[in-house]
Amino acid sequence: MNLQQLRFVQEAVRRNLNLTETARALHTSQPGVSKAIRELEQELGVDLFVRHGKRLTRITEPGQAMLASVESILREVGNLKRIGDEYAGREAGTLSIATTHTQARYFLPGPVTELRRRYPQVQVVLHQGVPEQVAKMLLTEVADIGLATEALAAHDDLVTLPCYEWEHVLVVPRAHPLAAEKRPTLEQLAAQTLVLYHPTVTGRTRIDQAFARARLSPRVALEAIDSDVIKTYVRLGLGVGIVAAQAMQEEARANAAAAAPADDDLVSVPLGHLFGANVTRVAFKRGVYLRHFVLAFAELLSPRLNAALLARALKGDFAAAGDGSGAAAEPASDYQL
Amino acid sequence: MNLQQLRFVQEAVRRNLNLTETARALHTSQPGVSKAIRELEQELGVDLFVRHGKRLTRITEPGQAMLASVESILREVGNLKRIGDEYAGREAGTLSIATTHTQARYFLPGPVTELRRRYPQVQVVLHQGVPEQVAKMLLTEVADIGLATEALAAHDDLVTLPCYEWEHVLVVPRAHPLAAEKRPTLEQLAAQTLVLYHPTVTGRTRIDQAFARARLSPRVALEAIDSDVIKTYVRLGLGVGIVAAQAMQEEARANAAAAAPADDDLVSVPLGHLFGANVTRVAFKRGVYLRHFVLAFAELLSPRLNAALLARALKGDFAAAGDGSGAAAEPASDYQL
DNA sequence: TATCCTTACGGAATTCGTAAGCATG
DNA sequence: CATGCTTACGAATTCCGTAAGGATA
Numbered sequence: 001m002n003l004q005q006l007r008f009v010q011e012a013v014r015r016n017l018n019l020t021e022t023a024r025a026l027h028t029s030q031p032g033v034s035k036a037i038r039e040l041e042q043e044l045g046v047d048l049f050v051r052h053g054k055r056l057t058r059i060t061e062p063g064q065a066m067l068a069s070v071e072s073i074l075r076e077v078g079n080l081k082r083i084g085d086e087y088a089g090r091e092a093g094t095l096s097i098a099t100t101h102t103q104a105r106y107f108l109p110g111p112v113t114e115l116r117r118r119y120p121q122v123q124v125v126l127h128q129g130v131p132e133q134v135a136k137m138l139l140t141e142v143a144d145i146g147l148a149t150e151a152l153a154a155h156d157d158l159v160t161l162p163c164y165e166w167e168h169v170l171v172v173p174r175a176h177p178l179a180a181e182k183r184p185t186l187e188q189l190a191a192q193t194l195v196l197y198h199p200t201v202t203g204r205t206r207i208d209q210a211f212a213r214a215r216l217s218p219r220v221a222l223e224a225i226d227s228d229v230i231k232t233y234v235r236l237g238l239g240v241g242i243v244a245a246q247a248m249q250e251e252a253r254a255n256a257a258a259a260a261p262a263d264d265d266l267v268s269v270p271l272g273h274l275f276g277a278n279v280t281r282v283a284f285k286r287g288v289y290l291r292h293f294v295l296a297f298a299e300l301l302s303p304r305l306n307a308a309l310l311a312r313a314l315k316g317d318f319a320a321a322g323d324g325s326g327a328a329a330e331p332a333s334d335y336q337l
Numbered sequence: 338m339n340l341q342q343l344r345f346v347q348e349a350v351r352r353n354l355n356l357t358e359t360a361r362a363l364h365t366s367q368p369g370v371s372k373a374i375r376e377l378e379q380e381l382g383v384d385l386f387v388r389h390g391k392r393l394t395r396i397t398e399p400g401q402a403m404l405a406s407v408e409s410i411l412r413e414v415g416n417l418k419r420i421g422d423e424y425a426g427r428e429a430g431t432l433s434i435a436t437t438h439t440q441a442r443y444f445l446p447g448p449v450t451e452l453r454r455r456y457p458q459v460q461v462v463l464h465q466g467v468p469e470q471v472a473k474m475l476l477t478e479v480a481d482i483g484l485a486t487e488a489l490a491a492h493d494d495l496v497t498l499p500c501y502e503w504e505h506v507l508v509v510p511r512a513h514p515l516a517a518e519k520r521p522t523l524e525q526l527a528a529q530t531l532v533l534y535h536p537t538v539t540g541r542t543r544i545d546q547a548f549a550r551a552r553l554s555p556r557v558a559l560e561a562i563d564s565d566v567i568k569t570y571v572r573l574g575l576g577v578g579i580v581a582a583q584a585m586q587e588e589a590r591a592n593a594a595a596a597a598p599a600d601d602d603l604v605s606v607p608l609g610h611l612f613g614a615n616v617t618r619v620a621f622k623r624g625v626y627l628r629h630f631v632l633a634f635a636e637l638l639s640p641r642l643n644a645a646l647l648a649r650a651l652k653g654d655f656a657a658a659g660d661g662s663g664a665a666a667e668p669a670s671d672y673q674l
Numbered sequence: 675t676a677t678c679c680t681t682a683c684g685g686a687a688t689t690c691g692t693a694a695g696c697a698t699g
Numbered sequence: 700c701a702t703g704c705t706t707a708c709g710a711a712t713t714c715c716g717t718a719a720g721g722a723t724a
Contacts, residue, residue: 001340001414001417001418002339002340003338003339003340004714018678019678019679020677020678020679028715028716029715029716029717030678030679031679031680031681031682031715031716031717031718032714032715032716033679034678034679034680034681035680035681035714035715036714036715038680043421044417044418044420044421044425045421045422045424045425045427046420046421046424046425051679052722052723053679053721053722053723054678054679054680054721054722054723055677055678055679055722055723055724056678056679060424061424062420062421062423062424065420065424066416066417066420066421069413069414069416069417069420069626070413070417072409072410072413073409073410073413073414076406076407076409076410076413077338077406077410079406080338080381080403080406080407081338081381083381083383083399083402083403083406084380084381084382084383084399084403085382086399087382087383087397087398087399087402088381088382088383090382289406341689355703356703356704357702357703357704365690365691366690366691366692367703367704368690368691368692368693368704368705368706368707369689369690369691370704371703371704371705371706372689372690372705372706373689373690375705388704389697389698390696390697390698390704391696391697391698391703391704391705392697392698392699392702392703392704393703393704
């Protein structure tokens with residue numbers, strides 16, 4: 001048995017049992033992968049995969065049982081390397097962050113800048129995706145740390161901690177009638193044409209749920225992954241937008257500073273009373289060794305996060321906090337234990 | 338990096354950093370071990386061991402940190418093999434039991450016989466030692482399952498469950514004055530010359546504590562590891578003995594059956610009122626895959642142990658039950674959760 | 675027929691043992 | 700000077716690529 005064989009098995013599972021892709025992903029030859037897996041199966045005395053003719057169709061029961069051990073082994077091998085880097089005094093390193101557009105665009109610039117100031121040698125890589133992709137990037141160890149509002153808490157192999165809360169806001173041109181409204185109602189919104197997030201991101205589910213509960217079906221003109229796109233189409237008059245509050249901070253500052261704002265400037269109206277509060281969470285893969293600059297970065301994300309708290313969470317002190325829905329979480333509950 | 342290097346590191350630590358012994362233990366050449374470790378250190382970028390000249394003196398801080406990962410990796414590699422054996426349908430296998438003399442001699446014959454009846458292909462290996470050795474055999478994966486009354490609960494990496502309770506009994510020849518006593522006192526015992534267990538085994542600590550609390554210092558004629566030796570010397574008139582009740586079951590049966598017992602036959606008198614109840618525990622190494630015959634054997638050990646309960650305990654559902662003292666445990670507390 | 679796994683084979687790299695060297699206590 | 704780690708070197712093995720073969724959808 002050797003580690004290479006285990007890597008092949010893990011990657012093959014991740015690539016839906018396609019050995020050709022597996023070989024490509026691991027920069028080696030396909031026959032080599034095939035042979036290695038067969039030899040491993042022979043040594044262990046059981047087939048890991050069911051073969052239909054010459055094609056791998058599914059994983060066997062012992063294969064499934066062994067996969068957990070394989071994942072654990074390779075995770076710890078990764079940890080050995082990380083610990084090596086850590087103690088070798090190599091301040092250099094790579095901080096790989098998986099996150100959604102909203103976080104990358106509006107929330108992370110501050111923390112990332114500060115991290116770069118403190119650790120100039122650390123290269124930061126931002127991986128952007130929808131929350132499910134963020135989770136997957138953590139689980140496959142493509143990313144060291146993840147940040148998203150959904151999906152993270154649902155995975156058992158992720159450790160998540162609340163980072164900050166935010167609410168949705170309505171985005172309209174200053175001249176729009178709703179701009180003056182202090183507390184718009186669902187009915188008022190439903191009367192408009194809306195420009196919303198795509199259902200996979202940034203609390204869109206909360207919005208749908210609120211309308212559904214009120215038995216309203218708003219017209220949706222356009223769905224977008226990111227807030228900038230939404231704002232662009234609102235400016236074009238396609239409809240009124242609903243975005244995360246942090247996406248409007250720049251406009252809020254500009255409006256406050258300007259003496260005579262233009263009528264087509266965008267303004268925002270809080271909608272927390274309609275859609276509730278959202279909690280953005282930071283996540284790590286359970287059992288993965290974190291270099292100190294990863295922890296330092298986590299601390300930069302929220303005044304509520306400190307080294308001791310992170311250590312406890314990573315040790316598993318807080319029971320898996322996933323409530324299934326993944327969306328409605330009370331941040332306080334994670335700490336009080 | 339390869340698994341062989343990791344095996345060398347693990348074994349070197351277990352052998353007090355003596356690479357010559359390490360090589361011998363792993364059936365390979367000493368220069369090979371030396372080279373492999375150096376290459377691993379080079380690859381990881383840090384030294385695992387501190388060297389004084391050409392001698393390894395201690396483990397470095399990163400070495401210590403990495404050791405946890407190494408242990409985890411090798412444990413899971415072992416699990417892969419065990420899972421392979423399990424699913425390969427090889428009913429054959431080896432059940433390695435680590436235990437103390439008292440368990441091996443008086444308690445285990447029943448369960449072992451029954452296991453052999455159910456799994457004729459399984460070879461049973463009994464490893465005997467004092468409780469600390471039992472714990473070590475489990476931790477080094479020399480044994481699959483351990484059974485002892487002390488020491489097991491103190492180790493964090495062991496999962497332990499209560500198996501049965503027993504009390505100490507006084508052992509005297511039938512003609513001895515104390516043989517007729519229903520509830521001997523500590524004072525009566527202290528007036529005798531005693532033949533006891535060695536301090537490392539079978540609840541001897543409880544006996545010492547009881548005398549100490551009563552400010553009595555009994556004369557001890559002889560200390561022995563096993564009950565048979567104690568009984569032998571009691572027969573010779575060296576003193577009165579104190580052993581585990583189960584060590585006297587054979588004599589109890591014989592005495593009940595015999596019409597006219599001889600005066601030098603040994604009889605026992607319960608001493609639970611003086612030394613309390615002892616709990617013999619079964620233990621496994623945390624995270625090690627257990628073949629089904631190991632679990633079946635565990636179930637044979639006590640009517641209180643069943644598959645579901647074992648599964649929960651091994652999953653970590655019961656918090657580490659170690660109370661530090663390791664001796665006084667209430668079995669019920671392990672279950673009610 | 676295109677995709678994809680397996681087998682066959684040969685050169686390159688790695689592994690592992692023996693022999694010799696040298697530092698420590 | 701006995702123990703014990705390291706270096707050196709060579710043979711055996713393993714690894715891993717390319718090329719060819721055969722099964723499936």
